[in-house]
Amino acid sequence: xxxxxxxxxxxxxxxPKRKANRKLITLLTVFFLAVLIVVFIRSPYSKVTExxxxxxxxxxxxxxxxxxxxxxxxxxxxVWEGHVxxxxxxxxxxxxxxxxxxxxxxxxxxxxxxxxxxxxxxxxGKNTILLExxxxxxxxxLAVKIVDRPLVRSWTAPELLPQLAKxxxxxxxxxxxxxxxxxxxxxxxxxxxxxxxMRDGNEVRSVVxxxxxxxxxxxxxxxxxxxxxxxxxxxxESTWFSKYGTEPQQAVDDAKGDKSTSETxxxxxxxxxxxxxxxxxxxxxxxxxxEEAGNQVPNGN
Numbered sequence: 001x002x003x004x005x006x007x008x009x010x011x012x013x014x015x016p017k018r019k020a021n022r023k024l025i026t027l028l029t030v031f032f033l034a035v036l037i038v039v040f041i042r043s044p045y046s047k048v049t050e051x052x053x054x055x056x057x058x059x060x061x062x063x064x065x066x067x068x069x070x071x072x073x074x075x076x077x078x079v080w081e082g083h084v085x086x087x088x089x090x091x092x093x094x095x096x097x098x099x100x101x102x103x104x105x106x107x108x109x110x111x112x113x114x115x116x117x118x119x120x121x122x123x124x125g126k127n128t129i130l131l132e133x134x135x136x137x138x139x140x141x142l143a144v145k146i147v148d149r150p151l152v153r154s155w156t157a158p159e160l161l162p163q164l165a166k167x168x169x170x171x172x173x174x175x176x177x178x179x180x181x182x183x184x185x186x187x188x189x190x191x192x193x194x195x196x197x198m199r200d201g202n203e204v205r206s207v208v209x210x211x212x213x214x215x216x217x218x219x220x221x222x223x224x225x226x227x228x229x230x231x232x233x234x235x236x237e238s239t240w241f242s243k244y245g246t247e248p249q250q251a252v253d254d255a256k257g258d259k260s261t262s263e264t265x266x267x268x269x270x271x272x273x274x275x276x277x278x279x280x281x282x283x284x285x286x287x288x289x290x291e292e293a294g295n296q297v298p299n300g301n
Contacts, residue, residue, distance in 0.1 A: 041075075048074050049105030056111045058093040058129070060143040067091050070107055079107055092135050093142075116144065117168035118182065120152040120161075132169035134162030150179040150196070157184055160192060163208050170212030178218065206235040214239070 051070055053061040069087040070079055081099040088097050096112040114131040119139070121127055127139040130152065139145070150168070155161070168176060181197040185205075192208040200222065206214050214235035221233060221241075231243040 045104040046076050047105060048072055048076050048079065048107055050107070052106065052108045054108065054110050056113065056143070058113050058116070058137070058142050058144055059091055059111075063091070063143070064088070064094075064097075064109060064111060068097070068109060070109075076101070076103075076105055076107075084109070093129075093131055093137055115169055116149050117165050117176070118150045118152050119147050120155065130161060130165050130168075132165055134165045136161070149176065150182050152182045154183045157186075157191065160184070160208055163192075164194075164211070167208060167211035171215055175215055175218060179215075201230040203232045204235055205232060210235065 048070065049072060051065050051068075051072065053064050056064055067088045067090055068084045070084065079099060079101070081097075084099055085097055088094050093113050094111060095114050098110045100108045100110065102108065114133050114135065116129050117132050118130040119127050120130055120136065127147070128136040129139055129142060129144065129149075130136055152164075164182075178198050178200065179196050180199050183195045183197075185193050185195045187193050190207055194206055194208055194211070196204040196206070198204060198218075202222065204215070204218070217239075218233075221239065225231075225241060229243060231241055234240050234242070
């Protein structure tokens with residue numbers, strides 16, 4: 001009997017088909033994901049329902065949205081930041097736009113614009129906005145209608161406007177708000193001479209390439225002046241003050257100002273902005289006999 005049992009072949013137990021089950025699970029997962037994607041695309045949640053704009057000052061929300069190429073109802077996942085930035089290049093006042101998403105359906109545009117530094121009054125009476133990068137924009141095409149920047153009048157050298165914009169952009173908003181009007185008043189020796197009328201009643205005479213450096217010290221200079229006294233503050237290679245009402249003396253001041261800046265102006269005309277920086281750094285020597293010109297004030301160097 002024992003011999004008979006040994007001769008009977010034993011049946012092997014079948015192992016579960018694990019590989020086949022894994023493949024089935026994978027296929028089912030992919031299928032359901034595809035179904036979910038199709039359902040999402042066809043649902044209202046896949047569409048852009050709202051476009052929000054932040055950080056805009058120059059342009060209206062409508063102008064930025066139109067330039068971005070985004071429309072309500074387009075695919076939510078089809079909004080790309082690179083495309084928005086390229087489309088918005090037509091708005092010269094925009095430096096950068098970043099895109100964020102909020103589910104469901106909200107697109108947020110974060111705008112960074114170039115700073116407004118001045119308003120230029122044209123010969124036809126129409127104003128243009130001067131930006132920090134030197135670009136001029138027509139004010140009637142912008143959202144900004146209030147003249148809250150210095151007003152540039154009688155400017156006969158358009159080639160100097162980019163340098164003026166660069167210099168004004170270096171000033172803090174508080175100092176920029178102190179300037180009422182800016183006029184180009186070139187002299188024999190210096191074609192970059194400007195006259196600025198301040199809101200406190202003083203007048204400042206300087207040169208375009210020194211404005212960013214010199215005007216930073218304006219508040220501290222005014223504090224050093226006699227109380228309730230107004231006049232002309234010269235911010236050239238040195239800084240001094242001449243009281244209003246001394247017309248002959250102001251003519252002497254102008255002549256000495258020309259003398260003190262003539263070498264710098266000639267060097268600047270020959271070598272460009274690099275020599276202007278060197279001139280600004282060498283502005284510690286006051287003009288000869290400056291005591292005759294008026295009250296010496298700190299030159300801010």
